[in-house]
Amino acid sequence: MTTYSLAIHGGAGTILKSKMTDAQEAEYHAGLARALEAGEAVLRQGGTAMDAVTAAVCQLEDEPLFNAGRGAVFTTEGQQEMDACIMDGRDRATGAVAGIFGPKNPIRAARAVMETTSHVCLIGPNALEIARAAGLDFCDPDYFFTQSRWDALQQTLEMRARGEESDDPARRHGTVGAVARDRDGNLAAATSTGGMTAKLPGRVGDTPMPGAGTFADNATCAVSGTGHGEVFIKYTAGAEIAARMRHAGQSLAEAADHVVMRDLGAHDGSGGVIAVDGDGTLVLPFNCEGMYRAHVREGSDPVTAIYRD
Numbered sequence: 001m002t003t004y005s006l007a008i009h010g011g012a013g014t015i016l017k018s019k020m021t022d023a024q025e026a027e028y029h030a031g032l033a034r035a036l037e038a039g040e041a042v043l044r045q046g047g048t049a050m051d052a053v054t055a056a057v058c059q060l061e062d063e064p065l066f067n068a069g070r071g072a073v074f075t076t077e078g079q080q081e082m083d084a085c086i087m088d089g090r091d092r093a094t095g096a097v098a099g100i101f102g103p104k105n106p107i108r109a110a111r112a113v114m115e116t117t118s119h120v121c122l123i124g125p126n127a128l129e130i131a132r133a134a135g136l137d138f139c140d141p142d143y144f145f146t147q148s149r150w151d152a153l154q155q156t157l158e159m160r161a162r163g164e165e166s167d168d169p170a171r172r173h174g175t176v177g178a179v180a181r182d183r184d185g186n187l188a189a190a191t192s193t194g195g196m197t198a199k200l201p202g203r204v205g206d207t208p209m210p211g212a213g214t215f216a217d218n219a220t221c222a223v224s225g226t227g228h229g230e231v232f233i234k235y236t237a238g239a240e241i242a243a244r245m246r247h248a249g250q251s252l253a254e255a256a257d258h259v260v261m262r263d264l265g266a267h268d269g270s271g272g273v274i275a276v277d278g279d280g281t282l283v284l285p286f287n288c289e290g291m292y293r294a295h296v297r298e299g300s301d302p303v304t305a306i307y308r309d
């Protein structure tokens, strides 16, 4: 028996520190603490890493503060299209959905794909059918809508019309994710997102692509990413961290740092990752102003953080 470790993120699209009020900051810390506790409760009772990352991500999806599930961002057409992926480090079993709208918790839809089909990723009506067949809750558009994300879309579209691109991370993106090692030493990762504000309809980011935004393998690490998805895809961020550990003998910290700071950081890939290795070591590097995040190891106090402080 080993001890458990858990890390979560609520995205690297943080409100700029200069614009964050004390009240908002307190709300983000409280939201992160609730999600960490939801995941830790599973691990504390001897549950699996898979169940812990599912519970933590569901809680983050339910929080309107974060860009996933309720509170997801909007496409150029004013729709919400959600991506999610879960991966089991025991055998690399993976489930993913892309571009879906309806299930209250897209991460559960991803898990249903893994558990009830022979496929890894589903899109379109059949992804929803699988979620329905698994008995998952569905919600109306009103449930998912938040005024702040709608306003962010309008501002982004107005800026584009003036020929400007938004460089405010809070307006551009966000994502939620969790990685865990359970007491049996098994790893898992889960990530869920609305993607990027004003993305084209049908755009799929790194989140539901195993090896890019989500990855887990007991032999190396579990990773959940957040940031500029196109760059995470091109640099296969999650798989690259694992490959550096496996082939170059790097530690998790060295491998994750290299990918986040050099591969992504040097190529317009603003963002970060949370990751855990087989020893339960947690790392949470990011190359931008902040990343909503929290972590805990068995026997230690939970920590929530936003900026570099």
Ligand code: ASP
Pocket: 011, 012, 013, 172, 173, 174, 175, 193, 194, 195, 196, 204, 205, 206, 207, 213, 225, 226, 227, 228, 229, 230
């Ligand atoms: N990586 C997500 C995407 O590109 C967005 C984010 O994490 O900010 O869809």
